[in-house]
Amino acid sequence: MVDRLLQEASTFAGSIDGLILLVLILVGFWFLVAEGIFFALIWKYRAKPGRKSQYLTGKEKRIKRWITIPHGLVLVCDVVIIVAAIRVWYNVKMQLPPADYEIRVIGQQWAWIFQMPGADGKLDTPDDITTTDFLHVIRGKTYQFQLQSRDVIHSFSVPVFRLKQDAVPGRTITGWFTPTKTGTFDIQCAEICGIGHGVMEGQMIVQDSAAHAAWIAENHPPTRFAERSR
Amino acid sequence: MAEATAVEARAHAEHEHHGPKGILKYVWSTDHKIIGMQYMFTGMFMAVIGGFMAYVFRMQLAFPGLSVPGFGVVSPGEYNALITNHGSIMIFWVAMPVLIAAFGNFTIPLMIGADDMVFPRINRLSYQVFFLSVLVLLTSLFVKGGGFGGAWTSYPPLSANSQYNLTRVGASMWLVAVMLEFVAFLLGGINFITTLMNSRAPGMKAYDIPMTPWMIVLASIMFMLSVGPLVAGAIMLLFDQVLGTGFYDPARGGDPILWQHLFWFFGHPEVYVVLFPAMGITIDVIATFARKKLFGYKTILYTAVATSVLSFFVWAHHQFIAGIDPRMANIFTITTLLISVPIAEMIFVVIATLYGGSITLKTPMLWALAFVGEFMIGGVTGIFLGASGADIYLHDTYFVLAHFHYTFFPIAIIGTFAAFTYWFPKMFGKMLNETLGKIHFWGTVIPFNFIFIPLFILGLGGQHRRIYNFQNFPELSVPWMVHLRIIATVSLIVMLAFQLVFFVNVVWSLRKGPKAPKNPWNGNTLEWTTESPPPHGNWPADQLPVVYRGPYEYGHPDREEDYWPQNLPA
Numbered sequence: 001m002v003d004r005l006l007q008e009a010s011t012f013a014g015s016i017d018g019l020i021l022l023v024l025i026l027v028g029f030w031f032l033v034a035e036g037i038f039f040a041l042i043w044k045y046r047a048k049p050g051r052k053s054q055y056l057t058g059k060e061k062r063i064k065r066w067i068t069i070p071h072g073l074v075l076v077c078d079v080v081i082i083v084a085a086i087r088v089w090y091n092v093k094m095q096l097p098p099a100d101y102e103i104r105v106i107g108q109q110w111a112w113i114f115q116m117p118g119a120d121g122k123l124d125t126p127d128d129i130t131t132t133d134f135l136h137v138i139r140g141k142t143y144q145f146q147l148q149s150r151d152v153i154h155s156f157s158v159p160v161f162r163l164k165q166d167a168v169p170g171r172t173i174t175g176w177f178t179p180t181k182t183g184t185f186d187i188q189c190a191e192i193c194g195i196g197h198g199v200m201e202g203q204m205i206v207q208d209s210a211a212h213a214a215w216i217a218e219n220h221p222p223t224r225f226a227e228r229s230r
Numbered sequence: 231m232a233e234a235t236a237v238e239a240r241a242h243a244e245h246e247h248h249g250p251k252g253i254l255k256y257v258w259s260t261d262h263k264i265i266g267m268q269y270m271f272t273g274m275f276m277a278v279i280g281g282f283m284a285y286v287f288r289m290q291l292a293f294p295g296l297s298v299p300g301f302g303v304v305s306p307g308e309y310n311a312l313i314t315n316h317g318s319i320m321i322f323w324v325a326m327p328v329l330i331a332a333f334g335n336f337t338i339p340l341m342i343g344a345d346d347m348v349f350p351r352i353n354r355l356s357y358q359v360f361f362l363s364v365l366v367l368l369t370s371l372f373v374k375g376g377g378f379g380g381a382w383t384s385y386p387p388l389s390a391n392s393q394y395n396l397t398r399v400g401a402s403m404w405l406v407a408v409m410l411e412f413v414a415f416l417l418g419g420i421n422f423i424t425t426l427m428n429s430r431a432p433g434m435k436a437y438d439i440p441m442t443p444w445m446i447v448l449a450s451i452m453f454m455l456s457v458g459p460l461v462a463g464a465i466m467l468l469f470d471q472v473l474g475t476g477f478y479d480p481a482r483g484g485d486p487i488l489w490q491h492l493f494w495f496f497g498h499p500e501v502y503v504v505l506f507p508a509m510g511i512t513i514d515v516i517a518t519f520a521r522k523k524l525f526g527y528k529t530i531l532y533t534a535v536a537t538s539v540l541s542f543f544v545w546a547h548h549q550f551i552a553g554i555d556p557r558m559a560n561i562f563t564i565t566t567l568l569i570s571v572p573i574a575e576m577i578f579v580v581i582a583t584l585y586g587g588s589i590t591l592k593t594p595m596l597w598a599l600a601f602v603g604e605f606m607i608g609g610v611t612g613i614f615l616g617a618s619g620a621d622i623y624l625h626d627t628y629f630v631l632a633h634f635h636y637t638f639f640p641i642a643i644i645g646t647f648a649a650f651t652y653w654f655p656k657m658f659g660k661m662l663n664e665t666l667g668k669i670h671f672w673g674t675v676i677p678f679n680f681i682f683i684p685l686f687i688l689g690l691g692g693q694h695r696r697i698y699n700f701q702n703f704p705e706l707s708v709p710w711m712v713h714l715r716i717i718a719t720v721s722l723i724v725m726l727a728f729q730l731v732f733f734v735n736v737v738w739s740l741r742k743g744p745k746a747p748k749n750p751w752n753g754n755t756l757e758w759t760t761e762s763p764p765p766h767g768n769w770p771a772d773q774l775p776v777v778y779r780g781p782y783e784y785g786h787p788d789r790e791e792d793y794w795p796q797n798l799p800a
Contacts, residue, residue, distance in 0.1 A: 002623075005691040006705065019619045020690075027610040030574070034581065034606055041584040042599065045520070046591075052792050053521035053785035054586030067526065067578050074574045078567040081617050085567075086560050088619025093556040109394065152388040153486060155551070155626060159692030159705060162623040168487060168553040169387060170480020186705040190626040190694045192381045194394055195306040198698040 009181040009206065010161035012092045017162070019088045026077045092163075096176055099144035103135070107147075107154030107167040110196030112187060119216050129219050133202040138212045139182050147173045155190035158204055164190055179206040260350035261766055266335030267657070268357050270650075272364060273328035277643075279368075280319040281726055283312045287698075292719035294699045307396065309698035310379025315371065317382030318404065321504070322411045323364060325642035329507040330453075331360070331415070333649050334422050334446040336657065340757035341440050343431025343775040343797075345767045348424045356417035363410035370403035378404035381696060383493060386478035386486050390470040402471050409464050412457050419450035431756065431797075433777035437527060438796065440755045440781040444531060445510025449503045452538050456499040463492030490552055494545035501637065502541045506534060508645030512598045513580060514781075515652050518753045519595035520587030521784045521792045526579045533572035533579070540569045550621045559618040566616035573609060577602065588785070588792070592751070593667035597648035600675050601640045608636030611686070629689025632682045639678060647674070647732075654739075655746030659762045662743065666735035673728025680721035684714035752793045755781045759797050 001024065002008075002017040045053075056063060102123040104115035114135040118127030129136075137143055147156055149167035157164040158177070165175050187202030207215065256264055282300075289296060290304040297303045304312070335353065339346055347353045371377040378400040380389040389405075392398035426447045430439070466477040467489065476482030478489050517524055524530065546554060546562040580602055589595070611633040614620050624630060647670075654662050693706050700706040700715075749758035756775050760768055769775065775797040783794040 002690050005687065016619055016623050019617060020614060020623070023614050023617055023620060027613045031606060031610045034577065035603060038581050038584070038599075038603060041581065041587075042589055042591075045584060045587045045589050047521075047588045051588060053588040055523060055785045055787050056525065056586055057523060059526075064526075066582055067529065067575060070578055071571065071575050075571055078570060081613060082564055082567050085563050085617035085619040089556070089559055089563070089622070092619065092622055093551075093559070152391075152394050153385055153552075157626070157694065159623070164551050164622055164625055166552045168480075170485070171553055173553050184704075186692075186703050188692075188694045188697070188703060191385070192310065192379075192388070192696040194388060195310060195379065195396060197310070197696060198306055199702050201702045 007160055007181065008162070009179055009183070009185060010158075010163060011178040011180055012088075013160070013162040013180075015088050015091060019084055022084055023081055026081060030074065030077070093175070096144060096174065097142050097178075099176065100141040101138075102144050102146070103137075104146045104148070105135070105156055105167070106150060107156065107189065107193070107200075108150040109152065109194050110189070110200040112156070112189075112200070112202040114202075118220065119213075127220065129216065133187075134205060135187065135202060136205045136207065136212060136215055137179055138209045139179050139206050141209075142176060142178045144174060144176045147175065152193045153191050154193050154200070157188045157190040158185060159188065160185045161204075166191055179204075182206045182208060258354070260346070260354045262335045262339050262347045262350070262353060263657070263764065263768075265353050265357050266332045266337075269327045269335060269360070270332035272361065273324050273332060276319050276323040276327075276364065280316050280324055281729070283316040283319070284722060285726060287312045287316070288719040288722050290698060291700070292715045294701055304698070306698050307376055307379055310381075310696070311371065311377035311397070311400070313696060314379050314381050314404070315367070315377050318367070318408065320638065320642060321382065321500070322408060323367065325504040325638065326411075326415060327360060328646050329504055329511075329642065329649070330422075330446055330449055331356070331418050333442070333507060333511065333646075333653070334418070334450075336653065337757065338422055338425055338443045338446060339429065340656070340760070340764060340768055341443050341755050341781075342426060342429060342434060343756045343769075343777065344425060344429035345769065345771070345774065347421045348429055349421050352417050353421050356414045356421070359410055359417065360414035363407045363414060366403055366410060367407035370400045370407065373399040373403065375400055383497070384467070384489075385493075386467060386470065386489050390467055390478050392471070398471075402468060405464055405468050405471070409461060409468075412461055412464075415450075415453060416457065419454050422447050422450045423454075431775050431777045434796075437531075438777055438780045440510075441513040441524075441527075441530065442507070442510040445506040445513075445534065448534055448538055449506040452499045452506075452541065453503045456496045456503075456542065459492045460496035463489055487549070487553060490549050491545070494548045495542070497548065498545045499538070499541045501634075502537055504641050505637070506538075508601060508641040508648075509534075509576065509580075511645055511649040511652070512601045513583075514755070515594050515598035515648050516580060516583060516602075517782050517784065518652075518751050519592055519598070520584050520589045522583050522585075522587040523782045523784055524579070525582040525585070527780065527782065529579050530576055533576040536572040537569060537576070540565060540572070544569055544616075547616055547618075547621070550618050551625050563616060563618040567613065570609070570613060570616075577606060577609070586785075593662065593664055593671060594648050594652035594751075596668065596671045597644055597651060600671070601644045601648060604636060604644060604675070604678070605640040608633060608638075608640065611636060623692075624689065626695050627689035628685045628693045628695060631695055632685035632689060635682050635685075639682075643678075644675070647671075652751070653757070654736075655750045656757055656762050656764070658740055659746050660739050660743035661746050661750060662739045663735050666731055666738070670728055670731040670735060673731060674725055677721040677725035677728070681718045681725065684718045688714055749795075752791075754783060754793050754795050756796055759795060 001021050008014050106113040111132050115130045117123045118129055147167045149169045154167040161177050163177050185204040187204050189200035286298050286301045289298040375397040378397050380395050388394050395401055469475040476484045478484045478486045543565045547566045550559045746762040777796045785792045786794050
């Protein structure tokens with residue numbers, strides 16, 4: 001459902017959209033039933049001359065069932081949603097699959113700094129490539145990112161990946177993603193970070209490994225902020 | 231004993247003889263009805279300002295860069311200040327003063343048969359502190375650097391350091407205003423709780439109290455229990471801003487996430503603090519206009535208590551992706567989803583109350599029913615966000631924004647109008663015009679849905695909050711998104727325009743409306759047994775009401791009339 005509004009481009013995007021759909025079906029059912037009964041009752045019991053309202057206390061078991069049974073069913077739906085939510089959460093946020101590459105993402109007012117491994121594929125070596133606002137990754141490879149902030153709280157959000165994580169000054173937060181589609185996608189800052197919050201956009205450039213290798217070769221020897229534009 | 235009598239006599243003498251005269255009567259009054267109206271008119275004034283702010287930033291979002299009529303071009307700094315203060319104003323200076331303070335003050339003594347609050351002068355102090363907080367907040371918008379723009383959640387380090395937020399004075403003034411507002415509501419809350427416990431009419435047992443006073447008092451208790459940590463946190467934040475301490479500064483051993491815990495420990499119960507009064511009002515209005523005994527008086531009360539307790543254990547669902555230990559999210563997903571059970575049950579009971587009724591769709595009833603119908607949308611969309619896995623995507627998007635507007639708008643606007651139109655005859659002694667009331671109702675509720683349903687869809691499309699210009703983001707500049715933003719903005723303008731009908735109705739009815747009888751809606755509760763408007767002291771001193779039964783004895787088979795006022799002897 002969500003993929004009709006915005007494409008899915010990471011391995012876990014589908015599971016998050018699936019969870020949203022599951023919640024939509026379950027709560028949508030309750031919502032329609034409740035609103036349906038609500039309007040039906042308003043219509044059925046509209047004031048008519050000569051008809052007095054009934055005196056019901058809601059204490060008899062026979063009548064009380066109309067509340068206690070839905071009560072139990074809502075609880076069951078909650079348990080289903082909890083289980084599904086925790087499964088998705090575990091997969092995206094609690095476990096770390098083995099990484100093909102590591103990258104470092106640093107938020108600052110009002111730009112994203114990306115430190116990516118160079119030709120050797122290892123982070124924190126002299127051939128690392130550091131850019132502002134452009135993150136280059138390879139389709140199908142699993143990336144672990146170390147997320148940091150230099151000043152205030154930012155949030156690293158890649159909507160097509162369904163990925164979001166706050167960057168907190170003083171901490172390094174580790175996460176992961178595996179892109180599944182090539183293309184150029186938005187990176188948004190999702191936490192208000194000052195007057196430049198609205199221009200703190202970045203771009204996620206997902207390429208096949210050949211194109212990515214060519215980009216690395218272009219940027220060798222690496223210079224800091226070598227690449228302002230694509 | 232003798233001492234108590236002396237105090238009583240003195241209090242009485244003050245009431246009767248030394249009250250201020252003329253216009254001062256309305257400024258220095260200790261009468262709960264006057265204080266309620268002070269809160270109400272201040273809250274409505276703030277609502278106009280908050281609504282204007284919404285108009286300005288919605289125009290900017292729909293037509294980026296346009297010079298907004300009545301404001302001018304919106305700069306990013308101004309945009310941030312507008313959204314920050316819109317949120318702060320609508321919650322702290324509209325929802326709370328109007329729903330809790332105004333209607334709490336007006337209805338609690340009248341509905342429980344008391345001549346005034348227990349502490350009338352603390353009550354007056356509460357409004358005065360509140361008024362001061364309004365002045366501080368409004369001034370903060372015009373100081374050097376402009377109003378605070380760090381969002382109503384005020385996360386440090388952005389809020390703590392003027393090097394980051396660029397509003398040194400505005401940020402501190404905003405914080406001081408919020409703290410003063412908390413002090414005002416603590417004073418008011420003490421009064422509500424004590425009054426409900428001690429001043430009930432003879433014969434009124436706990437289960438004979440109407441829902442509105444019950445809910446406002448429950449809300450006050452929750453507020454008192456939750457606000458302490460935030461006040462402590464706010465003082466630390468103020469120290470960080472002004473004295474240069476480092477409570478939230480990681481470079482000096484502080485932790486920015488500490489603030490988030492303190493803020494949301496208050497912030498989530500706060501949702502229920504404003505929900506409960508609206509719920510109580512809705513229940514009273516629905517019972518009156520459906521001519522029905524509540525389907526389950528005790529069920530509503532117990533579910534409200536269960537919700538209050540649970541609401542203290544859900545706060546971290548605002549922080550799933552904030553960098554807390556991911557294992558913690560599992561606990562808070564469970565508590566968050568469980569809180570849907572008592573709330574759903576409460577709504578079921580309200581709906582079931584309609585069964586077997588005799589429903590008249592007068593304006594207050596329309597508002598009350600709209601509250602139930604619209605609040606359900608707010609309720610069910612909360613489940614998406616409480617499910618941690620889905621929140622990874624939806625957090626900080628317009629889906630969140632639409633969700634809480636579907637809770638807060640029914641609470642603060644629809645609930646308020648239900649209460650206002652229901653008690654207007656009692657407050658002012660005049661009847662409101664029904665036709666204008668219905669035009670205003672439909673003109674508010676229909677555009678409301680056209681504002682926020684598009685925002686749900688935009689949120690699902692990945693549009694994040696608090697971005698002043700979406701043109702910088704290619705994925706957010708696609709035509710369907712631009713069109714939805716324009717639909718939302720146009721609907722907002724239509725809705726704001728229809729509020730004029732409300733003001734015309736109030737002014738016209740006050741001048742030319744028919745005089746209100748004591749009990750225009752044939753209600754059971756005690757406020758309908760006195761004059762409209764009630765005199766000082768509410769009832770003549772020797773005629774204070776005595777209670778013989780619960781508040782919802784409508785349609786009783788032993789009675790010819792379909793209502794049975796609480797004060798009629800059996």
